[in-house]
Amino acid sequence: MAMAxxxxxxxxxxxxAKHRPQIFRFLLASTRDVDLAETLTQDCFLKAHRxxxxxxxxxxxxxxLMRIAINLQKDHWRNRxxxxxxxxxxxxxxxxxxxxxxxxxxxSVEQQLMARERVALVSKAVRNLSQRQRTVFLxxxxxEAELSEIAQATGLSEGTVKAHLSRAVTRVRAELGGxx
Amino acid sequence: MNFKDQPGAExxxxxxxxxxxxxxxxxxxxxxxxxSVHAWSEAAYLWPRRSVAPVRRRIWRLATGWxxxxxxxxxxxSTGFWQHHQQAVRSAAARVAEQERLAARQRDQQARxxxxxxxxxxxxxxxxxxxxxxxxxAQLMAxxxxx
Numbered sequence: 001m002a003m004a005x006x007x008x009x010x011x012x013x014x015x016x017a018k019h020r021p022q023i024f025r026f027l028l029a030s031t032r033d034v035d036l037a038e039t040l041t042q043d044c045f046l047k048a049h050r051x052x053x054x055x056x057x058x059x060x061x062x063x064x065l066m067r068i069a070i071n072l073q074k075d076h077w078r079n080r081x082x083x084x085x086x087x088x089x090x091x092x093x094x095x096x097x098x099x100x101x102x103x104x105x106x107x108s109v110e111q112q113l114m115a116r117e118r119v120a121l122v123s124k125a126v127r128n129l130s131q132r133q134r135t136v137f138l139x140x141x142x143x144e145a146e147l148s149e150i151a152q153a154t155g156l157s158e159g160t161v162k163a164h165l166s167r168a169v170t171r172v173r174a175e176l177g178g179x180x
Numbered sequence: 181m182n183f184k185d186q187p188g189a190e191x192x193x194x195x196x197x198x199x200x201x202x203x204x205x206x207x208x209x210x211x212x213x214x215x216s217v218h219a220w221s222e223a224a225y226l227w228p229r230r231s232v233a234p235v236r237r238r239i240w241r242l243a244t245g246w247x248x249x250x251x252x253x254x255x256x257x258s259t260g261f262w263q264h265h266q267q268a269v270r271s272a273a274a275r276v277a278e279q280e281r282l283a284a285r286q287r288d289q290q291a292r293x294x295x296x297x298x299x300x301x302x303x304x305x306x307x308x309x310x311x312x313x314x315x316x317x318a319q320l321m322a323x324x325x326x327x
Contacts, residue, residue, distance in 0.1 A: 024221060028217075035237075098216040101220035176206070
């Protein structure tokens, strides 16, 4: 019995080590708040640990964890007490913009500046998406998940995922097009 | 598991919505966006302050808890004291009212007794004195009574 528990604990530790950075990245991209992303990541793995025994492996561990993370994030924003902060945050100048972190690669300074500007526009557009559209968009274009995986993680049908993704892409495109 | 594990790993952009001409540019922007998020996340994940933040938050939560606890204790104690004080004031007022009621009753009793004494005195005085106009009749009664 103790042996089985040890094996389970070992398995779970391996899952944490493997997927924690990815869960954190998704939550960071969704919330744009490092502390909040860290807290939600911890909550996610705490919840996963509590329910680890009930995980039957019907979906991948990553999809299961992502589902927990999406629900936590949803609960967090649904919380009425956070409405004010959400409004404040969406109106504030974003110092933690993803564009600041764009690797320079082999581009000229001018190309880098342009690329940064475009990434900032995408960030802004993503920020203004509905929560569901944002989740689908980030899972697809940041986490590079398949539509079927997004459907499993969000609990939506593939058709609905496609529809949300299409609207999200249209809005991002419009943001890029309008500022060019 | 098909989610990509390696941050920053390259993969061709999706085929969801294609607009000829602009697609490559849009794909490039999305790729840059992905790379930035990955780089940002990687840097944030390794920041040492991530372990400090929960501690600070815990300290704040603890301080808030203590402050609320103190407010509750002080509030409860002062409410109790205030209630006790109010009760003492009420009982003192009741005592004073009772004393005043007793004194008033005593005064009434005394006044009644004085009035009764006065009336008794007046009756006896009236019964002893005979008006001058009634003197002959009193005389006749006195004569009739003699054998």
